[in-house]
Amino acid sequence: MCSKYHPIPLIKPATRGYWKIVNTQMGKLSVLFFISFFTIGNAGSGSHSLWALATYISGETPFPEFTVVVMLDDVQVGYYDSNMKHFIYKGHNTSDKIHDDLAQDGGYVFGIIYQSMKERSFHLKHHLNLTEGVQVQQRMSGCEMLDNGEPALIMFKETFNGIFVDHAIYNSMTHFIYDSGTLLLGYYGIRQAYEKALFENVLLPICIKSLKRFLKREKNVVMRKVPPRLRLIKKEVSGGFQVSCLAFGFYPRHINLTLLRDGQPVAEQDLTGGEVLPGGDGTYQLRKSLEVSTEELKKRHNYTCTAFHLSLDNKLDVSWESGTERRLHLSTLSALLVMVLIVMLFGIFLCVKRRWRCTASSQFANFDAKVSEEMNKSSDSQTNKMTAHTIIIIVIAVLQMKDLNLSQQAYCSAPPALNDGSPLAVG
The missing domain is CATH 3.30.500.10 (MHC class I-like antigen recognition-like)
Structure with a gap:
């Protein structure tokens, strides 16, 4: 039908x-x-x-x-x-x-x-x-x-x-x-x-x-051969972690990707994904994921992502130990605290240095002002002294010229004397 x-x-x-x-x-x-x-x-x-x-x-x-x-x-x-x-x-x-x-x-x-x-x-x-x-x-x-x-x-x-x-x-x-x-x-x-x-x-x-x-x-x-790039991704999910083995950017598409737990392959029925997909740039990608519970995390298993490809002479491995996750967080936090402390000390140093520069600049400015003022005063006193000296010289010169004029006038108004010393008769 x-x-x-x-x-x-x-x-x-x-x-x-x-x-x-x-x-x-x-x-x-x-x-x-x-x-x-x-x-x-x-x-x-x-x-x-x-x-x-x-x-x-x-x-x-x-x-x-x-x-x-x-x-x-x-x-x-x-x-x-x-x-x-x-x-x-x-x-x-x-x-x-x-x-x-x-x-x-x-x-x-x-x-x-x-x-x-x-x-x-x-x-x-x-x-x-x-x-x-x-x-x-x-x-x-x-x-x-x-x-x-x-x-x-x-x-x-x-x-x-x-x-x-x-x-x-x-x-x-x-x-x-x-x-x-x-x-x-x-x-x-x-x-x-x-x-x-x-x-x-x-x-x-x-x-x-x-x-x-x-x-x-x-x-x-x-017939080109492009080697894969391998990543072991840890993603936190409800009840534990999701460990994903990702191979991408490889060509040709034939690849053998395996997720190992303590050196032993994880069963395929426990994994999700596993299909080779195009990457959009002429290469391919493949992802296999495993759900890891909180109880499994406490056992500190070692997870390894292994890839075999035609472009590789040897296998490519990336590993992760589940028990190191907490230590990794602590070390990351410690590193962040040290970096913050260094930044704070550096900031304090810059502030102190800037304030010292401002104080030194103001002191140098005051010193320059005082020096300039003293120089101005010295210059003014010297100018005044030179002016007084000039006035005195001028006054003396004027007085001398006046005495000279009076002498000339007296000489011109007196009658000429005779040889015997008596004055001439006026007729």
Whole structure:
């Protein structure tokens, strides 16, 4: 029955909030799709993979009917949709144009996938009695290659409205496994023979050739090694502490992070977290947390965060002893008190020094004023003495000049004397 599979609700496009519901459900399916991709596609650290994440949508939506995102390991390198019908390179090395044969191969393969998903969607909708609404079909297909260039596997996995449809894997080029699920009953024998022939003769050669080309162009991105940074975080919570082991800023995403208690690994069921997440800058992060009760804190366990990564020659360790928390608080408080005391003494020294400078400056100012006053007085007395001397000299000069004038007048008014000394007669 249709109700068994819980398809997307049949809502008319004119209904308010229609696209919100469709986008929400597509978002949930995409999240599950990419989680499955990272779980399967990045299982080995000594290999590289190329994956096509295809989505086919039946019904009226603003999205293309068919879209494909191409991933080299965990880096997007290409895009294809049914509107453009040609492959677009999306890698980091965009200085060179992509080869025509690579674009041609991509367009050819994605055209085959498009028609295959379109036909399968028609049969599944008929099988599930879905005649209206929006239906979402997703397929992940790709290949993996070892470091020596040998193909490791090729596989695909398909879902319809979040329901598993079928799955095929051609591993080590010798073992072929096909699971038709529960929606394709009666097609097992035919589908197995068809998928195996398609994998061996068409998809595998094209996928491995494309993988090598993409890897050559993007080797500086996907083959780089960035070592992790490790932190052991203690967070106080109700009833104790939460000890978190955090590794961040590393690439590639494969890492072994372990939380040890007294040298022994903590059981995974006692930890929270443990999922590798993107860091937003092309690197990854991983956190594992443990709740430590107050009773456990008293036992003074030693907690160690250990990380193994491809970029590290040796393991990376960060440790913390729970019993040192109180001593750490006391030492921190003592250090703060010593710093406050030093600051206070320094402030007192500055105040005393400033006051001494002010007192010395005022004393020097008074001394300068007295010296200036004495100099002014001395200068005034000398000026007065010089003025008195000048006046006396002037008076003496005036008196001498006056006496000289009187003598001249007396000489001019007296009659000339005769040779015998008697005065001349006046007639």
